[in-house]
Amino acid sequence: MNFQNEIVKWYKINKRELPWRNTTDAYVIWLSEIILQQTRVEQGLPYFNKFLAHFPTVKSFADATENQVLKLWQGLGYYSRGRNMLFTAKQVMEIHNGIFPIQYEKLIQLKGIGEYTAAAISSFSNNQSKAVLDGNVFRVLARYFGVEEPINSTTGKKVFSELAQSLIENQKPSVYNQAIMEFGALQCKPKSPACNICPLQINCYAFKHHKVDVLPIKLRKLKVRERWFNYFVGIENDHILTKQRKPGDVWQHLYDFPLIETDEKPDFEEKSFIEKVKNTFGKNVQITPILQKKHLLTHQIIYVQFFALDNYIINFNLHTDIKSVLLEDFEDLPHPKVISDFINLYIKN
Structure with a gap:
C-alpha cells in the first residue's frame, strides 16, 4: 500500500468544499492560512469571507487602518496575526509591487509567514514541492510511521520535516499537502479518530501497537x-x-x-x-x-x-x-x- 496514494484517494472522496481551494491566488490563500492558524475551519470561515469582502486585493488590505483590521478580527484571538497581516500587505505593495509572491524563498521573508505558511502558499499557488507541517500533519505522520520524538522538540522537528519532505517528492504538492492536512482534520483526529474505517489502518504503527492515544508526543507546556x-x-x-x-x-x-x-x-x-x-x-x-x-x-x-x-x-x-x-x-x-x-x-x- 502506498501511503501517499491512499491519502490522495481518500481526499478526493472526502474533502470539504472550501472557497480557498478553488483558487491559485496567493493573496486569497494567504488570507485563509493566517485566519485559520490555531482556529477551526468552522470558526474561521466567516472571518475569511468577511476579510475578502472588505479587502478583495492586497492593495485594499494595505490601505486599511489598524483599527479597521482589528475590528474585523474581533473575537478570533491572537490579535498579533491581524496586525502582522496589515504589515505584510504593506510589505507586498512596497517590495513586490503589489503582486503577492508565490515562491517559498520570498514568502518566508514576509512578516507573520513562517515555514508552514510559506510551504502552504507556495505549494497551493505554485505547486512548489514544499511539505506542510501543521498539527494535523504531525499527528498523521507520528501515528502512521511510529515517530516517538516530541513534535515540539528540536530533534522532533528535524525528523518530521525530513520525513514530510521525502513523502511529497514525486507528488502534486497542491493536492498532496491539502490531502494530508484534511486527513488529519477529519479522519485521524486528535480524539476518537475513525480507525475502524481508516484506509491506512493495516500499516498504521499506532493502530497496531495500541498507541493511537499516545502519539504524537508533545513536551509539557509552560505553566499557565x-x-x-x-x-x-x-x-x-x-x-x-x-x-x-x-x-x-x-x-x-x-x-x-x-x-x-x-x-x-x-x-x-x-x-x-x-x-x-x-x-x-x-x-x-x-x-x-x-x-x-x-x-x-x-x-x-x-x-x-x-x-x-x-x-x-x-x-x-x-x-x-x-x-x-x-x-x-x-x-x-x-x-x-x-x-x-x-x-x-x-x-x-
Whole structure:
C-alpha cells in the first residue's frame, strides 16, 4: 500500500468544499492560512469571507487602518496575526509591487509567514514541492510511521520535516499537502479518530501497537499564568470610559475599560482595593459588581470582574490613558472578545 496514494484517494472522496481551494491566488490563500492558524475551519470561515469582502486585493488590505483590521478580527484571538497581516500587505505593495509572491524563498521573508505558511502558499499557488507541517500533519505522520520524538522538540522537528519532505517528492504538492492536512482534520483526529474505517489502518504503527492515544508526543507546556482583571464601567450622558491597551501584553492596541489588575481574586470591600478605586474615580465613587467571567488564553487564565461605576469623577489630565467617548463610537472600536461580549449583553440591551 502506498501511503501517499491512499491519502490522495481518500481526499478526493472526502474533502470539504472550501472557497480557498478553488483558487491559485496567493493573496486569497494567504488570507485563509493566517485566519485559520490555531482556529477551526468552522470558526474561521466567516472571518475569511468577511476579510475578502472588505479587502478583495492586497492593495485594499494595505490601505486599511489598524483599527479597521482589528475590528474585523474581533473575537478570533491572537490579535498579533491581524496586525502582522496589515504589515505584510504593506510589505507586498512596497517590495513586490503589489503582486503577492508565490515562491517559498520570498514568502518566508514576509512578516507573520513562517515555514508552514510559506510551504502552504507556495505549494497551493505554485505547486512548489514544499511539505506542510501543521498539527494535523504531525499527528498523521507520528501515528502512521511510529515517530516517538516530541513534535515540539528540536530533534522532533528535524525528523518530521525530513520525513514530510521525502513523502511529497514525486507528488502534486497542491493536492498532496491539502490531502494530508484534511486527513488529519477529519479522519485521524486528535480524539476518537475513525480507525475502524481508516484506509491506512493495516500499516498504521499506532493502530497496531495500541498507541493511537499516545502519539504524537508533545513536551509539557509552560505553566499557565493566572491573572485577575477588574474592569470599571462608567457610563454618563451617552458617553463611556475606555482606554487603549498598551503594547507588550495581551490584546495590545485593542480597547477595553479602565482596569485594576490584581494578583489574586479581589475582595472588593477590602480597604486597599477601595483605595485604588478612589484614587482613580474619586472619593465618593460607588462600585457595584455586575458580572464575572473566566477567559482562557493559550498560556494564561484571565478572571474578569466587571463593576458599574456611580458618582465617579475622573481627572483626565492625571489619567491620560482613559478617555470618554460616545457609546456609538465605542462600539465601532476593536475590543477583546470578553469586552465585546459584555457590550452585547449589558450595554446594547
